[in-house]
Amino acid sequence: MASFVADVHLAKLAKLLRLLGFDTLYFTYIEDEELLKISKDERRWIVTKDRALCTRAKRCLLIRAKDPKEQLEEVLEALHLTQCQPFSRCLVDNALLKAVPKEEVLAKIPPKVAQWCEEFQWCPECGRIYWKGSHYDRMKKFIDEVCG
Ligand SMILES: [Zn+2]
Structure with a gap:
């Protein structure tokens, strides 16, 4: 799977990439030099709106759209990405999630969720x-479209 490092102004795009399971680094502050180094060392695609930065990188996608979903579509189209693994990464820190039995999380989830949901993932x-809650429902149609 393709991996990414997102520029500071693309936080929402970084989250969407993680939601689809793409390994995506994001820092609230990072120097261009550091972005370029990470991209080179880890063979990650930079996603940025900074044209000048893009011309200096081997792997870089210049993002044009304002809407995060459209930005995501730009990325997927540019790299011809049709495979994804939604809900496999933590949206906050990019770590791979692990399945966890319901009994172990009962104390930490809202009682209403416990009533209907059986599958839980945990970020180490x-x-x-x-769990596949309201966020999932909102995104499901989009994910189905994107991931085929
Ligand atoms: Zn996490």
Whole structure:
């Protein structure tokens, strides 16, 4: 799978890429030199709106759209990405999520969620628990379109 490092102004795009399972680094502050180095060392695609930065990188996608979903489509189209693994990464820190039995998370989830949801994922990095809730429903149609 393609991996990315997002420029500071593309936080929402970085989250969407993670939502689809793409390994995506994001820093609230980072120097251009550092972005270029990470891209080169880790063979990651830079996603940025900075044309000058893009001309200096081997792997760089210049993003034009304002809407995060459209930005995501630009990325997927540019790299012909049709495969994705939605809900496999933490949206906050990019770590790979692990399935966790319901019994183990019962104390940490809202009682209403416990009533209907059986599958839970846990982030080993920050401890957040994920389930296919309202965010999932909102995104499902989009994800189906994007991931085929
Ligand atoms: Zn996390």
